[in-house]
Amino acid sequence: MSTLAITRARWFPAVLGIGSFAAAILVVELLIRVGLINRFIVPMPSEILRAFPRVIVEEHVLWRFLVTAAEAFSASILVTVFGVAGGVLLYQFRLLRAATETWVAAVAAAPLVLIYPLYLVIFGRNATTIVMMGFTAGLAPVILKTLEGLAGTRRVLINVGRSFNLTHSQQFWKILFPAALPTIFVGTRLGLIFALINIVGVEFLINFGGLGQLINELAERYDLPGTYAAITFVILVSICVFLLTERLERWLRPVD
Amino acid sequence: MAETGRLTIPAASRPWLWPVTALRIAIITAVLVAWEALAASGLLYRDVVPSLAAIGKALFNLLTVPDMPVHIDLDLRVVHIDWRLTIPAIYWHLYSTFYEIAVGMVIGCLSGLVVGIAIGGSRLLRRAYEPLIYYLGPCPKIIFFPVMIMWFGVGPGSKIAMGAISCFFPVALNAAGGMREIDQVLIRVGRSFRANTWQMVTKIYLPAMRHPIINGVRLGLGVCLIGTLLAETKLSNRGVGFLVIQAYSLFNMPLMYALLIVLFVIAIGANALIGRFGGLDDIKSR
Numbered sequence: 001m002s003t004l005a006i007t008r009a010r011w012f013p014a015v016l017g018i019g020s021f022a023a024a025i026l027v028v029e030l031l032i033r034v035g036l037i038n039r040f041i042v043p044m045p046s047e048i049l050r051a052f053p054r055v056i057v058e059e060h061v062l063w064r065f066l067v068t069a070a071e072a073f074s075a076s077i078l079v080t081v082f083g084v085a086g087g088v089l090l091y092q093f094r095l096l097r098a099a100t101e102t103w104v105a106a107v108a109a110a111p112l113v114l115i116y117p118l119y120l121v122i123f124g125r126n127a128t129t130i131v132m133m134g135f136t137a138g139l140a141p142v143i144l145k146t147l148e149g150l151a152g153t154r155r156v157l158i159n160v161g162r163s164f165n166l167t168h169s170q171q172f173w174k175i176l177f178p179a180a181l182p183t184i185f186v187g188t189r190l191g192l193i194f195a196l197i198n199i200v201g202v203e204f205l206i207n208f209g210g211l212g213q214l215i216n217e218l219a220e221r222y223d224l225p226g227t228y229a230a231i232t233f234v235i236l237v238s239i240c241v242f243l244l245t246e247r248l249e250r251w252l253r254p255v256d
Numbered sequence: 257m258a259e260t261g262r263l264t265i266p267a268a269s270r271p272w273l274w275p276v277t278a279l280r281i282a283i284i285t286a287v288l289v290a291w292e293a294l295a296a297s298g299l300l301y302r303d304v305v306p307s308l309a310a311i312g313k314a315l316f317n318l319l320t321v322p323d324m325p326v327h328i329d330l331d332l333r334v335v336h337i338d339w340r341l342t343i344p345a346i347y348w349h350l351y352s353t354f355y356e357i358a359v360g361m362v363i364g365c366l367s368g369l370v371v372g373i374a375i376g377g378s379r380l381l382r383r384a385y386e387p388l389i390y391y392l393g394p395c396p397k398i399i400f401f402p403v404m405i406m407w408f409g410v411g412p413g414s415k416i417a418m419g420a421i422s423c424f425f426p427v428a429l430n431a432a433g434g435m436r437e438i439d440q441v442l443i444r445v446g447r448s449f450r451a452n453t454w455q456m457v458t459k460i461y462l463p464a465m466r467h468p469i470i471n472g473v474r475l476g477l478g479v480c481l482i483g484t485l486l487a488e489t490k491l492s493n494r495g496v497g498f499l500v501i502q503a504y505s506l507f508n509m510p511l512m513y514a515l516l517i518v519l520f521v522i523a524i525g526a527n528a529l530i531g532r533f534g535g536l537d538d539i540k541s542r
Contacts, residue, residue, distance in 0.1 A: 013383030021388070041406050099279040109527045110520050111482045114497070117489070117504035118512060121304055193394050201398040205490055212399065219402030231399050238395040 043224040048232070051225035059214055059226070061233060068199060068210030068237075071127055075134030075195040080188050083139050087146020087184070088172075097147065108140035113198050116205060130202050130209050137198040138191030145187020149180030182252045189245045196241060200234060211237065306510045314510035315517060318346050346499070346518070353495040356412050356484050357477075360419020364480060365473055368424045372431020372472075373461060386432060393425035397479070398486050405491065415487045415495070422483030423476035430472025434465035474530045481523055 006012055025045045031037045032044045043051075055061055090097040090104075116133050123129040153176050161175040203212025211234050218226040288308060294300065295307045306314075324345040330337040371389070375381050400421060404414040438461065446460040462469070488497025496519060503512035 013380055016380070017384035017388060020384070095275055095279055098276045099283065106524050109478060109524060111478065111485060111523050113482055114485055114489070114500060114519060115516060117500055118516065120504060121507070121509065121512075122300070197394065197396040200396040201486065204396075204398055204401070205486065212396075215399050215402065219405075224406070227402055231403065234399050235392065235395050239391045242391060242394050 040224075043228055047225040048228045051223075051229040052233075055214075055218075055226050055229045055233070059218070059230070061211075061214070061230075064210035064214050065237065066210070067127075068203065068212070071130050071199050071203075071209060072134065072192070072196050072241075074131045075138060075199060076188070076192045078131070078135040079138035079142050079191040079195055082135070083142025083187065083191055084146050084184060086139070086143040087150065087187075090143065090147050091150040091176075101144075101147070104140050104143050108144060112137050113201060116202050120206060125206055125208055127209060129206065130199050133202045134195035134199040138193075138195035141190040141194060142184075142187040145190065146180065146184050149183030149187070150176055152183065153179040182249075185249055185252050189249055192245060193242065196238065200238075303507065303509050306513065310510040311513045311517075314508075315514040318511065318514045318518070319344060324348055346496075346515075349494060349496050349499050352412070353484065353488065353497065356415040356488075356495065357419055357480055360416045360480050360484055361423055361473075361477060363416070364420035364423025364476060365427050367420070368427025368472065368476065369431050369469065371424075372428040373435055373457065375428070376432035376435025377461075382432065382436075386429075389425060389428050389432075393429060397422045397483050398490075401487055401490060404487070410491055412494075415484050415492065418487040419480040419484040423480040426475035426479060427469070427472040430468045430475070431465060434468030434472075435461060437468070438464045470530065474527060477526060477530060478523070481526075485519070 028037065028042065029045045032039050032042060086104075090101065113133065115136070116129070119129045119132055119136075123132060157175050157179055158171070161171045166174060199209075200212040203209035204216050205212075207213050207216045211230070215227060215230045215234065218230050291305065292308055295305045322342040322344055324343055326339075326341045326343050326348065328337060328339040328341070371385075375386050375389070397418065401414065401418055404417040404421075408414040408417050442460050442464055443456075446456050451459060485495070485497035485500075488495035489501040492498040496515060500512060500515050500519075503509075503515060
């Protein structure tokens with residue numbers, strides 16, 4: 001097989017990506033062994049690999065994962081219910097939409113996670129603070145996307161509903177909501193991702209809860225291989241959630 | 257010659273207050289009244305919801321009362337500056353945070369731009385490395401903070417690194433996307449003029465990618481701000497994030513609200529500024 005044929009092969013980019021990542025890890029391992037990188041600052045990748053079973057068994061990673069998942073699930077339920085309801089409310093009342101849409105967009109751009117000390121005071125150092133932080137962070141995108149989905153319903157569909165003399169409620173449930181559902185799901189997905197990011201972040205910051213707390217605890221114990229292993233685990237979980245929601249979105253929007 | 261002017265609403269039929277403005281004022285008033293009523297009722301723990309007057313006073317003190325001595329000693333050969341001033345401490349903390357964010361943004365944006373252009377410009381590199389950036393992008397970056405502390409210490413270095421990491425991903429992804437969408441005619445024109453790589457980047461790629469890059473920088477600024485400030489709340493002795501967590505530790509709720517107001521105004525203002533001066537409004541109006 002010629003070099004050109006190899007580089008044009010479908011599998012080559014994936015192999016190149018994964019291969020260069022593996023090569024970078026090997027180089028780091030080598031540099032640490034040689035002494036060019038301080039092993040008390042960066043642990044050897046082989047040590048991190050060996051730390052995985054220890055972190056999984058001794059630090060109860062599965063249980064912590066379930067705690068974080070439960071928090072994310074609670075936050076996503078709240079985000080979906082209140083976000084979709086908020087979007088529908090703004091769609092139904094044009095004046096309210098004109099008055100507040102820019103505010104919601106401004107809130108979406110604001111660094112909301114910084115109000116976590118305020119939530120600590122109001123709700124205490126417990127799971128409610130973490131869930132409410134996820135909810136606060138994920139709400140604005142769901143409202144905006146729901147509004148976008150409803151407002152973007154094709155005029156012809158609405159006219160079909162009118163020609164059938166559908167009531168206001170039927171028009172909403174039979175025409176508007178199904179037509180807006182894919183866009184609403186995009187918003188829910190964004191909301192879930194925002195919520196998850198903030199949940200893990202706040203767990204880490206307040207040293208409470210699941211996976212975020214695990215990283216903080218291991219770092220405070222100066223267990224470097226364990227810290228790196230836990231960070232890798234959180235990255236893998238984030239990627240899995242991202243992939244899963246992306247698949248769901250594609251399933252809902254087969255035309256795209 | 258007939259004169260045509262702009263169509264205007266006659267003064268008599270023009271409403272004194274537009275309904276949208278009236279509703280906005282009504283909402284703001286309702287929220288403020290509800291807040292004040294909640295503060296006076298004592299339904300929540302005392303001081304968790306302080307009165308508006310207390311928050312206003314804290315905001316005024318925060319921005320105007322000088323409580324921090326500063327010594328500026330500059331020898332500029334021609335003139336020697338030796339000033340001893342007392343300023344409100346918030347400005348020094350704001351300076352620290354701005355410095356960390358600015359350096360983090362420069363590092364994150366430049367590296368994101370280089371990686372984005374490289375990935376967007378090559379089909380092979382894009383298929384090999386874009387998934388890595390795409391899937392790492394939504395991870396919570398704050399989890400890297402313990403690592404950044406090990407690498408760069410507990411000072412501003414680790415906060416700058418947090419800002420740079422946070423900013424890198426949106427800029428790289430937007431630059432790669434922008435690079436892909438450049439009109440091929442422009443690239444062929446550049447090549448036909450035998451432009452070298454630097455000329456292609458500065459004369460063709462960057463001008464053509466202006467909007468996606470600015471969008472990336474705007475997104476990057478938001479996450480850079482969050483990354484830096486969260487890092488300051490976790491471990492620091494300077495910056496606005498440190499002030500917020502200190503207000504929490506001292507249970508000084510009016511001060512905490514005042515700080516959050518200052519932060520949100522700065523964040524939303526910076527975001528709007530980048531959007532306006534970056535020409536994002538032009539795209540929307542097209």
